[in-house]
Amino acid sequence: MRELIVLGTASQVPTRTRNHNGYLLRWDGGGLLFDPGEGTQRQMIHAGVAASSITRICLTHVHGDHCFGLPGVLARMAVDGVAHPVHLHYPASGEEVVRALVGLAGPGIDLRLVPHGAAGEVADGLTVAPLDHRVETYGYRLTEPDGRTLVPERLAAAGLSGPAVGRLQREGRVGAVRLEDVSVPRPGQRFALVMDTAPCPGAEELAAGADLLVAECTFADEDADLAAAYRHLTAGQAGALAGRAAARTLVLTHFSARYPDTTHLAAQARARAGRARVLAAADLDRVALPRRRDTAPRG
Numbered sequence: 001m002r003e004l005i006v007l008g009t010a011s012q013v014p015t016r017t018r019n020h021n022g023y024l025l026r027w028d029g030g031g032l033l034f035d036p037g038e039g040t041q042r043q044m045i046h047a048g049v050a051a052s053s054i055t056r057i058c059l060t061h062v063h064g065d066h067c068f069g070l071p072g073v074l075a076r077m078a079v080d081g082v083a084h085p086v087h088l089h090y091p092a093s094g095e096e097v098v099r100a101l102v103g104l105a106g107p108g109i110d111l112r113l114v115p116h117g118a119a120g121e122v123a124d125g126l127t128v129a130p131l132d133h134r135v136e137t138y139g140y141r142l143t144e145p146d147g148r149t150l151v152p153e154r155l156a157a158a159g160l161s162g163p164a165v166g167r168l169q170r171e172g173r174v175g176a177v178r179l180e181d182v183s184v185p186r187p188g189q190r191f192a193l194v195m196d197t198a199p200c201p202g203a204e205e206l207a208a209g210a211d212l213l214v215a216e217c218t219f220a221d222e223d224a225d226l227a228a229a230y231r232h233l234t235a236g237q238a239g240a241l242a243g244r245a246a247a248r249t250l251v252l253t254h255f256s257a258r259y260p261d262t263t264h265l266a267a268q269a270r271a272r273a274g275r276a277r278v279l280a281a282a283d284l285d286r287v288a289l290p291r292r293r294d295t296a297p298r299g
């Protein structure tokens with residue numbers, strides 16, 4: 001099961017309809033919680049998400065709208081008796097703030113602090129790249145390794161069935177039959193989260209080829225001067241990022257409270273997003289990972 005559960009969509013200040021940030025990515029058995037702002041614990045209840053489903057918490061930066069929900073979430077995990085290890089990723093320069101927030105929550109879970117100070121892999125398949133904001137900020141990218149999908153007709157034609165198929169997958173070859181003869185490439189799925197940033201190379205790197213791209217979209221195009229001053233993306237810039245990246249689905253979020261209606265922000269993003277499907281997120285939206293890129297056998 002792979003889906004994004006949007007827990008909050010407000011930047012800076014929440015509104016009557018928008019909680020501060022919070023994004024839970026369900027990825028097979030794992031649950032990655034990104035940027036838990038204030039109120040995240042309660043939003044999880046509204047979304048029907050158990051605290052025990054969180055296996056990893058990833059902070060892009062330590063501005064309050066992205067991390068003030070951390071103590072509540074951690075305390076709740078302790079109350080619920082979460083026994084599995086939970087890794088907490090954050091920019092190293094945010095150490096003091098993170099330690100304070102973790103300290104407020106008190107002990108009770110197996111929390112492992114994993115600060116990062118440079119681009120690279122921070123866990124299996126999970127990479128970070130620097131963004132351009134007013135404090136040290138990193139975006140995240142989760143990449144499934146490319147694989148191959150077996151084609152039943154080709155297996156049958158090759159006379160392979162049962163345990164031989166398992167052996168073929170493990171060893172790449174059974175007798176004269178090679179795995180590539182009876183399968184087609186299956187591109188790994190890619191998820192990217194680009195929060196608080198001006199347009200920058202790190203954002204491009206994270207977004208490249210994403211099946212699902214979550215991008216901040218604090219300002220409308222007509223407020224580009226504010227976006228530049230505070231180092232945020234406009235709707236058009238978020239759309240253009242998705243377009244250049246050939247992203248398949250773009251989820252816009254982190255809206256300024258000045259836009260009670262985000263319809264025109266979605267339109268501005270869509271105009272520059274190429275073939276990406278563009279959604280302006282609302283709190284508690286659920287977005288499934290798009291179906292895999294076409295891997296149907298040909299010929």
Ligand SMILES: [Zn+2]
Nearest residue numbers: 011012065196
């Ligand atoms: Zn923010």
